Amino acid sequence: MRDTRGVDRNLGMALPSAAEIRELLAQLVRVPSVNPALFPDEAHGEAAIAAFACEWLRARGVRAWTEDAAPGRPNAVAEIGGGPGPTVILCAHLDTVGTAGMSAPFEPRVDGDRLYGRGSNDMKGGVAACMAVAAAAARDPFDGRVLLALVADEEYASLGAKAFVARHRGDACILTEPSEGRLVLAHKGFVWARLVTRGRAAHGSRWDLGESAIARMGRVIAALDRFDQEVLRRRHHPLVGPASMHCALVRGGVGLSTYAPECRLDIERRTLPGETSEQVAAELEQVVREAGEHEHTTVEITLTQEPMTCAADAPIARAVREAARAEHGAPVPEIGVAYWMDAAIFSAAGIPTVDYGPTGAGDHETVEWVSLESVVKTARVLDRAVRDFCAAHRAVPR
Numbered sequence: 001m002r003d004t005r006g007v008d009r010n011l012g013m014a015l016p017s018a019a020e021i022r023e024l025l026a027q028l029v030r031v032p033s034v035n036p037a038l039f040p041d042e043a044h045g046e047a048a049i050a051a052f053a054c055e056w057l058r059a060r061g062v063r064a065w066t067e068d069a070a071p072g073r074p075n076a077v078a079e080i081g082g083g084p085g086p087t088v089i090l091c092a093h094l095d096t097v098g099t100a101g102m103s104a105p106f107e108p109r110v111d112g113d114r115l116y117g118r119g120s121n122d123m124k125g126g127v128a129a130c131m132a133v134a135a136a137a138a139r140d141p142f143d144g145r146v147l148l149a150l151v152a153d154e155e156y157a158s159l160g161a162k163a164f165v166a167r168h169r170g171d172a173c174i175l176t177e178p179s180e181g182r183l184v185l186a187h188k189g190f191v192w193a194r195l196v197t198r199g200r201a202a203h204g205s206r207w208d209l210g211e212s213a214i215a216r217m218g219r220v221i222a223a224l225d226r227f228d229q230e231v232l233r234r235r236h237h238p239l240v241g242p243a244s245m246h247c248a249l250v251r252g253g254v255g256l257s258t259y260a261p262e263c264r265l266d267i268e269r270r271t272l273p274g275e276t277s278e279q280v281a282a283e284l285e286q287v288v289r290e291a292g293e294h295e296h297t298t299v300e301i302t303l304t305q306e307p308m309t310c311a312a313d314a315p316i317a318r319a320v321r322e323a324a325r326a327e328h329g330a331p332v333p334e335i336g337v338a339y340w341m342d343a344a345i346f347s348a349a350g351i352p353t354v355d356y357g358p359t360g361a362g363d364h365e366t367v368e369w370v371s372l373e374s375v376v377k378t379a380r381v382l383d384r385a386v387r388d389f390c391a392a393h394r395a396v397p398r
Contacts, residue, residue, distance in 0.1 A: 014140035015383055016060075016132050018376045022115070024056065025128040025375055026108040029117035036073075037156040039098035046094045046152040046160075050076040053094070053150050057131060061138040069152045069163035077164070078148035080137040085144025085390040086171035088316070089351065090133060090382060091161070091342060092126035093154030101366040114360075114369040121360030125370040126176030129358065129378040136383050144390025149173075154342050158305070161342040165349040172316035172389060173346040173353040174382060178363070179335075181328065181374060183320055184355035186239040186336035189271040189307035189344060191280045194264060195220060195288070197297045201254070201261040210259025214252045216293050217263040221247055223291035224267065227283070237272045239336025240307070245269040266302075270338065277304040308344035309336075314352045316389060323384035324356065327377055356381060 016024070031052050036043035050066050053076040057064040064078040076094065096119035099105035105118035130148055137146050147170055151160030177184075197217045202210030224247060232243040245267060252263030269280050281301050288297045310317055312334065324332040337355075346353040358375045362368030 014136035015379055016135055021128055021132050021376050021379055022372050024131060025115060025120070025124060025370070025372070027052070027056075028124040028127055029108040029115070029120050030106055032106050033094050033096055033119065034098050035095040035153060035155045037153065042098055045072060047072060047074055049094045050074040050150065050152070053127070053131060054078070057134055057148075060135040062134045064148070067163065067167065069159040073152045073159060075152055075160045075164055076148070076150035077168075078134050078150075079145065080134050081141055081143075081145040083143040083145075085142070086393045087145040087147055087169065088386045088389055089147045089149050089168070089170040089173040089346065090130040090176065090386070091149040091151065091164075091173055091346065092123055092130050092176045093151050093160065093342060094127065095152055095155050096122065097155055097364050110372070113371050113373050115372055116367065116369045118368060121178050121358070121368050121370040122363040123177055123357065125178065125358040125360060125375040126378065129176055129375055129382055132379040133382045133386060137386070142387050142390055144386075146386055151342065157303075158342055158345055161345040165345055165351070170346075170351050171393070173343070173351045174316065174320060174385065175341060175343045175346070175353060175355040176357040176378060176382070177341050177343075177355050178360050178370070179337075179355055179357045180359040181324065181377065182333040182335050182356075183317065183324060184337055184343075185312060185317060185334055186237070186273060186309040187307060187341055187343060187355075188240050188338050189275070189305050190340055191269045191271060191277050191301060192303040193267050193269065193280065193284060194300045194302050195267065195284070195297055196265075196300075197263045197293060199259060199261050199263075199296070202259045204257035204259065206259075212260050213263040213296075214260045216296055217250065217252060217265055219291045220288055220293050220297060221250075221265065223287050227287045235272060237336065239309075240272060240338055241336075243270060243272050243275065271307055273307040273309045275307065277301050305340050306344045306348055308341075308347045308353065310347065310352055310354050314354075315393060316352050316385075317354050319385040319389035319392070320354055320356050320381065323381045323388060326384060327381045356385075
């Protein structure tokens with residue numbers, strides 16, 4: 001039973017069994033959900049898996065429905081509980097990357113503790129853990145509310161998370177991207193930018209007339225590389241490490257016998273907490289100027305995804321920390337990660353957010369797997385964290 005601090009002595013008893021959670025994960029992997037924006041040749045989308053998730057949840061007494069993040073791109077949303085307590089959001093994304101090179105990507109294969117298949121680790125293990133907690137909350141209610149955000153399009157533009165926060169509010173959020181059982185308190189952001197240099201087209205024999213945009217871009221690229229090595233790598237955040245930048249795509253020229261009139265460069269800049277897209281644009285302009293090509297070069301920011309941090313003493317961080325400690329029997333590492341995740345969207349909406357998820361490997365690779373035991377443990381940690389958070393903050397209005 002629960003004592004005055006909200007600790008449930010039978011905590012986890014309402015969760016589906018380990019076997020049920022493993023079977024749920026296998027069912028999720030069997031439903032193809034490749035992101036159509038990235039892999040139009042496969043183009044499964046999230047509609048089928050969102051429908052499956054809602055059907056599974058409704059069969060266990062959970063109110064669940066779909067909401068379009070874009071035409072034909074639904075989120076699966078669920079709500080459990082109510083009363084005077086706070087609202088905790090559990091988030092996982094439904095889409096996956098493509099399956100090139102995989103022989104049977106949607107046929108889950110179990111070998112010991114590992115379940116193999118596309119999306120098993122990134123991140124249907126997290127989806128299964130969230131759904132298990134929702135089922136437990138329906139069976140064993142408590143003061144407070146759980147919202148499930150099973151979102152579309154994380155692998156591309158995060159349309160699902162953006163649509164969710166536009167419609168729903170919460171007092172805290174736990175993302176369940178795979179974290180190997182560690183508590184993630186920060187992650188980097190990124191900025192995509194396009195630089196275009198312009199030259200003068202002329203016949204390849206007319207060195208006296210032609211100006212190569214590619215040569216101009218070469219000088220810019222060399223300057224950008226120096227800036228990355230000498231400036232950005234010296235900026236360091238204690239959790240996520242250094243800032244960085246790389247030149248990702250170069251396109252230029254119209255033919256072997258013509259001086260290139262234009263060259264385009266797409267770069268990716270990984271940003272630290274506190275850095276902004278405006279700062280990135282200003283620095284790029286300065287690098288171009290120092291390369292001597294500012295009169296012939298334009299800089300355009302094409303996409304920005306913000307970094308995320310959560311204070312270590314935030315209530316949701318404390319709740320997950322203590323729940324993970326209780327499950328593992330020892331303190332768990334608290335880290336930041338270099339990659340981006342939807343946590344930043346919830347954080348930017350004013351919702352304190354952390355990440356805690358299963359253990360696995362092979363994200364975006366031809367062999368992907370997740371530890372079944374870690375998925376079950378993740379569900380147990382989430383269940384304890386949500387209940388303890390709500391018990392400790394009963395007075396927070398919805």
